Amino acid sequence: MPGAAVRPVVGQPVSRVDGRLKVTGGATYAAEFDPGPDMVYGVIVGSTIANGRIAAIDTAAAEAAPGVVAVLTHQNAPRLPYQRHQQLPVDPAAGERLHNLQDDRVRFQGQTVALAVARTFEQATFAASLVEVTYDEEPAVTTFAAAARHALPPDPAWEPTMFGFREEMGRGNVDAAMREASVRTDAEYVIPRENHNPIEIPATIASWQGDQLILWDKSQWVDNVRDEMASVFDIPAENIRVISRFVGGAFGSALRAWPHVALAAMAARVVDLPVKLVLTRRQMFNLIGYRPHTVQRVALGADENGRLMAIRHEGMAETSTYEQYAENLLNPTRYLYSCPNVATRYRFAPMNVQTPTAMRAPGEVSGIYALECAMDELAVALDMDPIELRMRNEPDRDEDRDLPFSSRSLRECYRVAAERFGWDRRDPRPASMRDAQGNLVGYGCATGTYPTLYSPASARAVLHPDGTAVVSSASSDMGPGTYTSMTQVAADALGLSIDRVRFELGDTSLPKATVHGGSMTMASIGTAVQEACVQAKRQAFERAGVTDPEADLGGVMRTLSEPVEVTAQNTAGEQQANYSMHSFGAVIAEVRVDPDLGLVRVPRIVGAYGIGRVVNPKTAHSQCIGGMVMGLGMALLEQTVVDSRNARPANSSLADYLVPVNADINELDATFVEEVDPHVNPLGVKGAGELATIGVAPAIVNAVYHATGVRVRELPVTPEKLLAAPRSAAARG
Template sequence: MTMNVIGKPVARVDGRDKVTGRALYAAEFNQSNQAYAVIVNATVGLGRITGIDQAAVAKMPGVLSVLSHLNAPKLAYRPHKGSIDPKTGERLHVLQDEAVRFHGQPVALIVAETLDSAERAAAALRITYEAQRPIIDIADPDARAIVPESGRDHTRGDAEAAFANAPVNLKASYDIARENHNPMEPHATVAVWKGDKLTLWSKSQYVVNEQAEIAAIFGIPLENVQVICPFIGGAFGTSLRTWSHVTLAAMAARVTQRPVKLALTRKQMFFTTGHRPRTLQHVAIGATQDGKLTSLIHEGTGETSRYEQFSEALVASSSYLVSCPNVTTRYRLAALDTGTPVFMRGPGEASGVFALESALDELSYKLNIDPIELRRRNEPKLDEGVNKPFSSRSLIRCYDVGAERFQWLNRMPQPRSMLDGRLRIGIGVASATYPAYQAQSSARVRLLASGIAEVEVAASDMGPGTYTSMTQVAAETLGLPIDKVRFSLGRSDFPPAPSHGGSWTMASVGSAIRAACISVLEEAKKRPSTDRPLEATATTQRDAGVAGRFSMHAFGAVFAEVAIDPDVGTIRVRRALGVYGAGRIINPLLATSQCTGGMIGGIGMALMERTVLDRRDGRPVNAHMADYLMPVNLDTPKIEVQFVDEVDPHVNPLGVKGLGEIALVGMAPAIANAVFHATGKRIRRLPILLEDMLHA
């Protein structure tokens, strides 16, 4: 029996649990006899601790323990680097020495009977420091430049000579602010030791990596750690790594011999759980008078910590997004006295594509060529960066569909030519792209005599609808109704899965579930009359031969209209459209929701979000929701999402490409390009601020 549920707008199977409160998040797994831990953060940006008045605080009511480098257990910190961790450098060893590496670093931990007692004690703890001046600005001449060991440079042809000889050329620099993730659910961990075995209810996008990391830190066998995370209230990358608060929760539970809950405050999430790094970029483009690119040079620098090398694909898209015979891309890091950045939705591509697509838009006006037509004239026939055909590429179709839907031809092409009363109107467009990744994943399927199928995998769900889409894959493959499938995730003792990030969950986990379902059906054919459960586990990964033959990416075209008040400089996005070629769409309802959320995140990147650091000590001065601005309902315009039909037989057995990242990637440049169209003023830094619009 075939149920044909893939491609249908199935409502969330976990929706009722979420709206009724049955869905539990990390901080809600309260335990009997539970204590509470509060982190004390460093108030200097660099230096060392010279004194801690622990004795007085230890006597305060309800305090069970005061931990610092003076008395904390010395942890094993065995080598471990998951796929998400920086390959170069060493993670922060929390409470193991007196060194302060960045403002907000955990330097002490209070454990108490109640949260109130722990917070009072944390506020009373007096710590003295020998402080030094931290380097926290990527543009600081004293910031050490690093060539990342992962290697990001690409060269074909002679871009410098071609640029010098180009009939038309353009140079521009771009500055994108640091951003913090700020999901609805703050980080939290509940830790319980039973003998030498540890259970962690912890907010994690990668439960098997958290299991392995904590086992390595405490020097205990992997099987002695269990990580549980059935639901995540948003993450966007901040929960990919296992940050120091997880270690501290486990440490506190071991020291006190009691269950311990540790939940970060909103302010603390600006210190120790990663961020999108600030980037500086330089783009140089050479072209003919008719708009054919002859040279493209894209250089970028991103921030990292001094103790680890965080790198992302900042300039990678420039090697394949447009056709050009002479291309050079260079990527460098600036080592700063800050916590290590982490991947944030659309990592690398969101920042790099902003620079490239802004420069292409500027070139289109310089040549008096329609911005879409310029991209059409430079559409590559293959990935020129690796000299491979694309497994599928629907970018021009996305532009065609989007231009008709957005009524692009009604746009007056000259800057400052469109008005709505006293408001200046601008319409901009930009490309979006993101790699179509697939990682190794396993899944287990169990067919019960009752006709129920149980599916288990150690994946995570931070909100895109993983429970629902995976249920659809299993139901269709098994030929069962949706309500006969029970999908479970978020436990490290389930079959291992990759991180829930990078837009590869459906490609990776979905393919494993499909394979496990096929295996269990084959087993059922061999034993058709058994009353015992039938079980199969499968592991899948991308075929190396196929991966070697094709370049695999999703593509999209993003359109935005802005209205700018010339008197006060306010910018409002009035409508936006994203058109995407992302392979097979498992659930159009969820996919539309994913893209809508990503596009709203792009509005934040373009117009609002930035973390401002105090130059004296690296303190985030706007580490709260009053001053760290993000789009809310009143900032959200009419957003439309469309998908072009795209069949990709190569990318994975399901033919899917990720949507979580690409939906954010093109939004910021589309808005910035619309701002130029409205005002004639080219803004090359994000976010675009009111003061940028003065005299525009």
């Protein structure tokens, strides 16, 4: 049954198949679903203290307000079972999550102490403002400095996560090697708290239909939300359906099922009506996790030729008093460069705050910032080109796990990036380069790396007699183009044109998927999609009695009387134990600094990435330039200012919490080096979303040093920090 050959679409820059829905308003986000005209609205009342107990709570005025259906507090809320549930890697492995309105305990400023439910959002907001709470306040840890004085190692109950977190590790003798090193550097690097600010704020609509719960929720993992709610209410998971078809940016903020999800479901059960609960932008700073404040010490020792002899990397990060959230702050240091003597140590600084959470490249982006700034300082001490220093310390294998790399193209990444950037035009002397307007010019570089992760996932392929196919998995799409890339994989596996394939996601009624995070979606779910499509095609041929594997599937399908349906799971990652699997990148940035005002501008960033097979160069490129923008914000703008009196985020709005805007962004050049990796997974993909942010901040900071001769070790780099530091005569002009 011959047919016209279908051109493969994997590897092609296909435009987003869901793009028209998004630009015309046809994409429905969590807060936009309509369960019916009887839906009511919930508004949270947050605590105004950091630690203590509720002494009294007066809801009389709120309950008498127009349109109010209920006001829930710890005094009248139903007692919920809250069975044990910790889903690694999105939930902290030690501690216990918050229990909504179950007692009078307050653990941080902004914690939910009441929920007003009314017929309209405005009525609920007004009612919430009328709730009066009196507290018995207790001493609280509200500054990182105070928490650091009582830093802790991980709880003994801590379990390793799929990201490979380890609190402490050592090989060789770091102290002895440091004493023998010809050149040494030792410095402390600080990253402030950074808060999530995606376009779509967290939202949940909850509706009970008998003993069945439906949740329309902003989520990066609908299966986990279902399982969390099953544990909170102690009901079968099959009684819960979670829907999240579109996500307006998340970057880790929607990995967990945050307390407001259970709160919406609780309220809906109490009032026996659908309840919509949407956090405000300000509440995001209190009720959703964030990138934690970290302080890191990095000490490097090298011989006179720049060969690393010793690395000591210690990190401390804030966490809450009720959970221990940890990141892979130190993992890259253990394998990124060749060094016989390495010691790392991680410690927690518990504060009366909400628990931190993953924020794009959690851990790696922070740890590599410190390591790559330290490498730049070592290059200066050695009077060596910073790229040359990195290349001299390229390892032949992962010296931490004593495994070969499945593939490692860092040398090629630096070659390509340096050539595209024009690195050879760099004068190595700090504060030696200026532009025509008299601004100081600096070039800086940094390495990026992120683990290639792979997790069990399932997908379903249904082939219809009309020649079309529907492929599905309970995955998510927070912006990287999951709808599009999965459609490409399915189309190629089936041999159909892309317009004959539709991909569905974001619903727990679909085959179970893994978390949409950690740059593992294509590796995990994509391979399940491929497997389901291959099996479905095989079954279709068998039913039709077709033996020619090159036959046109579309024609074969039209001979069938019934659809072909196959659900398959991805194949196991057998090679993960035999290889060290990571993506790599090289980032080079140019900065221009006004010598009088200290203003930093970034006219261009070049990034070259080795990410294995690139399914869609167009969406992958978009991921990379988006990551560069996020890294620029980390370097120059983003910081949450925490009030030392009660740990309240003082700049909890987009008027005060600065993020990059179009005027801050100039030329972003992202490219991919050719890399074939037969070991990582059947598709040969590694993932780009996390990697694209890693390395950007240190490249900019290193460029600022090259431009000014001022070494800033605490982010963000602000004019005040540059102007307050002693400057060379060249920088002063």
